[in-house]
Amino acid sequence: MNAATQPVIETLGLVKDFGRTRALGGLNLSVAAGEIHGFLGPNGAGKSTTLRVLLGLIRPTAGTARVFGLDPWADPVATHRDIAYVPGDVSLWPNLSGGEVIDLLTGLRGGADGNLRRQLIEEFEFDPRKKARTYSKGNRQKVALIAAFARPARLYLLDEPSAGLDPVMDAVFRRHIERVSRGGATVLLSSHILSEVEQLCDRITIIRSGAAVETGTLGELRHLKRTHFRVTGLAEPARLAALPGTHGISIDGAAAEFDADAADLGAVLAGIAEPGISGLSVAPPSLESLFLRHYSDGSGVK
Amino acid sequence: MPGVVRLALFQARRDRVTLQVWILGITLLGFATSSAVVTQFGDEPAQEAILTLAASNPAFLFMRGLPDGTGVGAVVFFQGFAFTAVLAGLMSTFLVVRHTRTDEELGRAELLGSAPLPRAASLAATLLLGAAANVLLAVFVAAGFVAAGLEVPGAAGAGAAVGAVGVFFLGLAAAVAQVLPSGRSANGAAAGLVGAAYLLRGVGDALGTPAADLLHVDSAWPSLLSPIGWGQRVRPFTGPDLSALLVLLAAALGLATAAVLVRQRRDVGASLLPQREGRERAGIGGTSFVGLAWRLQRSTLAGWCVGAAVLGAVAGALGPLVSETVSSVAPLRDLISRLVPGGQTGLIDVFVTALLGVAGVFAAAAGIQAVLRMRAEEAEGRAELLLAAPLSRGRWLGANLFIAALSAVVVSGTAGVSAAIGLGLSGTTNGPAGSVVPAALAHVPAAFVFLAAASVVFAFAPRLSVVLGWGMLAAGLVLGEFGELFGLPVWLQDVSPFRHSSAMPVEPFDPAGALGLAVIAAALAGLATYVIQRRDLTA
Known part of the structure; x- marks a missing residue:
């Protein structure tokens, strides 16, 4: 395979069981050379388990993991040669x-x-x-x-690296991520904070209950960037559906909730600007709301 | 006060398994000792024989204690008290340090310290729990003795003596925990003091004066410096003297009060011996697995070496002295010339051999500790950091095994050298001065087997490695020290690697035994290296 097109990290149907608990349930993850890849998921989704499999510290129950085209379990020494790792809980x-x-x-x-x-x-x-x-x-x-x-190093595996850093130190951290990335290194950055990943990463994979639920560039995951609105006192809440870029409208009496695409925020704001409104709250996209809204139907592996 | 009780109950809940194992284990040892004595030394002539043998042999006195007349209870107390008291002391020191300094170091004390309770409440709770554990231990030990057929008042006194020694070490460990900055150092120092108490009692007993009938020995003054020596003075089966218990309890109370006063006045995490600043850069050896293993082991190793040096010095310096003391008693001199080949010189040999055997146990323990450190590294998440480097797990294990083996050699060697110096200084020219270093090193192959076996357990069943690693040493020790007394079958006794070490200088060196042990150790280490590459890292 051509070195330029070969992904630095590739997992296919990765499964890891700890006793009766399934930590990973068929995870597919692909990280191309030179990209900063965000690995996003709530606590307990399997992010750290994935990183440990990628380091060959634990053996997958099923599926394959390749780092630089090597099997990290079979040949940890060769795999680790170009890896820098920061664990989530540094002891x-x-x-x-x-x-x-x-x-x-x-x-x-x-x-x-x-x-x-x-x-x-x-x-x-x-x-x-x-x-x-x-x-x-x-x-x-x-x-x-x-x-x-x-x-x-050619690959940086970072498990929630900025947890515990203050904002000034966080900026130092970002600067160095950008430095190594400019030098051509690949970065896999796990996090449960959407905004952190958003600022740094080229591509994002979202993991929930041990399986990837979304993957793509920030542009492709534009729907993640929808802003959440809650408005009370609209004269005709049903009219919201006619506004451009609104999604998931729910109406409860005088209160209406919906999401709006970033590109259409101006039109949405103009559309809801009417004399009768008595309350307005606007929430930036957060992983929490994302999971609450998009994946609360149990679509992930159980 | 209700807050203190609440904390004590919480700590008891944390210790529910640990304390059960300690208390039942010690009880079982006491019960087994007494039933063995009942079957083997049930009648008076047999008791007289063993007591006379002991009185004529300082090594015996050093290891076990003071003969105190015939009677099953008296023989049991003589044979078993010192060991039981050491175990009670260790139970108490580990208990105290676990809930005080270790909790402070790991930040758990901070969480509890935010509760509306006095600063020393947690320490007081620990002392309360420890006192309760020792009372329970005393009751259980006494019950075990009664179950084995000993008389009730004597059994109660013996149980109380064991418990009182345990209580003393509660106070001592509480004081040590105020002085030292980390759980590890506090545990090491407190356990070292338990060892010192055993040693001082041993010195006092070995230098003791045998009575004319050779059935009693009165200890010399060093025994008065040892809490275990004071416990021994209770003499529960012959002339019960409970004032010795009061001395122990008063000393415990004094130490505990001092600890509480210090705790009341100091910052959380602060210690009387403060934390020093570290180096800015790693030394030459500090960037490799071997270097790290050495860095982590060296202070522990220093502790074991001090213990081994003291043992060796005792063997070297006291051997000639005790043999003189014993030989000054006319009936004993005759007995020795009949019993011990070589007479007085032979007696020194026996004494030196026994103490070098104990140094061999130290060597094995130092090695096991180095191996088990890998488990701590793994469980606390540091192995993950290390093994993310481009170096194999086999090399990591190998580096730690190397340092473990080195520790065993160094500890044994230290005992041998210090014994040789002691013998030289005490002017034993025709004695075993030249041969004691090889004699000490003869125990190294058995130590290798123990540390290699610990590495196999670590590779196969990491979560059990601490329990099984130390458990194997304890089993080896019980089989070696008590196997004959308990009348266990020879093949079972032979399971203990200690049985295959050459007991030099009394026995000649047995190359086949040493080689066999070395081969077994190498095979076990190879197995561990193979298995460790094939399992998950397990928190």
Whole structure:
């Protein structure tokens, strides 16, 4: 297969059972070379399990997983050579300092780039001399991020990496994602926050109950970007259906709820601007509402 | 106060399995010891024989305790009390540290600390739970003795002595937990103090003065420094003296009060010995699996080496001294010349051999601990970080096995060297000074079997590895130390790797046994390496 067209990550019908619990139920995921891929899903959807399968840390019950065209379970060493990984819940050695852990993790992969290491420690405002025991969640996260970014890799597997970072540090994190992406690296970024994924990612896969329910570019998933409206006091709520770009209209007495496409927001706002309205709330698209509205019918695997 | 009781009940709920295992395990050991004594030393001549043998053998006194006249109960107390008391001490120290320093380190104490209760409420609850556990232990041990056919008042006194030693170590561990910054270090120091108590009692007993009838031995002063020595003074089956219990309980109360006062005044997470700053960069070895394994093991290893050095020093320095003490008693001198080939020098050999055997157990324990650290790494999510590197699991296991094996060699070697120095300093020229280092190292192959077996359990059944890893050592120890007393079949006793180590310098070196153990260890390590590549990482 041509290296340029071969996906960096490809899973087909991935199934993972833990005893009687099914964590993954036939997951298909494809991440092309060079893209920043958002892996979006609520807690417990199977995001971390997928990343562990991709690292060959656990063996899939059924289905196949390929990373760089390799089976990570059969050949973890070759697979890991070009991977940088940040786990979702970073646990460190309490009696080692942050600096020692960074050196250990990069050393196991062949050594850090000294300048990059220094720059990252500075930008993340991190004190590498403290024992890991004393670090907060955000600081433990920084250790894993610095170790991951301090050395070039072809694939970055990041499991909810910005959880625990404050907004300033989050900006540093984004900058480095963009830096490695410009350098041609592939990034798989798991998250349960839609806006985070939206700002960074080229393509998104949404996972629920262990299976992918949507995948595509942000443009293709435009319906995810619908804004939710709740209006009370409209004289003729049924008229909403005639407005461009409105979806899922539900009317309950004087109150009406609907979603509107981003492109048609102007027309929608003009359409509902009438003297009688007594209440208006507008909610940006969130993963939660997305799941509530689109997938609450049990269409995912059970 | 209701808040403290509530916390204690909550902690008891967390410990419901652990404490049951400890209490029933200790009870079972007491019951088995006493029924073995009843069957094997039921009549007076047999009791006299074992007591005389013990009184004439400082190694016996060191390991077991003080002979205190005939009678089944007295023999049981002599044979079993010191071991039982060590177990009660360990139960108490682990219990206290688990609920105090470990909880603080992991941030759980913070969650409870936000409740409207005094700062030391949780510590008080832990002490309350510990006291209850030790009362229960005392009752169970006494009941076990009665079930085995011992008289009720004596059994009650013996149970109380075990419980009182446990209570003392509750107070001591509570104090240690205020001083040290992490659960690991507090556990290590507190368990080390339990070991020191056993050792001090052993020294005192080995230097003790045998009575003319050779059925009693009075301990020397070092025993007074040991809580286990005080427990021994209760003499429940011969001349019950409950004032020794009061000494233990008063000391426990003092230590516990001090701990509560310190806790009341200090920050959560703070310790009297503070956390030092770390290095900014890893050392040369700090970027490899072997380097990491060494970094994580070295302070533990230092602890085991201190223990082994003390044992070796005791063996080397006290061996000649005790043999002199014993030989100054005329009837004993005759007995020894008949019983021990080589007379006084032979007696030193026996003493040294026994202590080096204990050092061999230390070596195995240090190795097992290094192997089981992999399980902690896995369960706490750090193995995931490590194994995301382009290095195989086999190499990870191999690095840890290497450090485990190295630990076993170093611990044994330390005991041997310190024994040699001790013998040299005490001027034993024709003694075993030159041969003690090889004698100590002769226990290394058995230690290898234990640590390799622990790695197999880790590879096959990670969640059971801690229980089975230590359980195998405990089983090996019971089979080796008590197998004959319990009258277990020889093949069962032979399951213990310790039985196949050469007990040098009393026995000659047995190359076949050592080689056999080494081959078994290598096979087990190979099996573990194969299996570990074929399972999921399991939290």
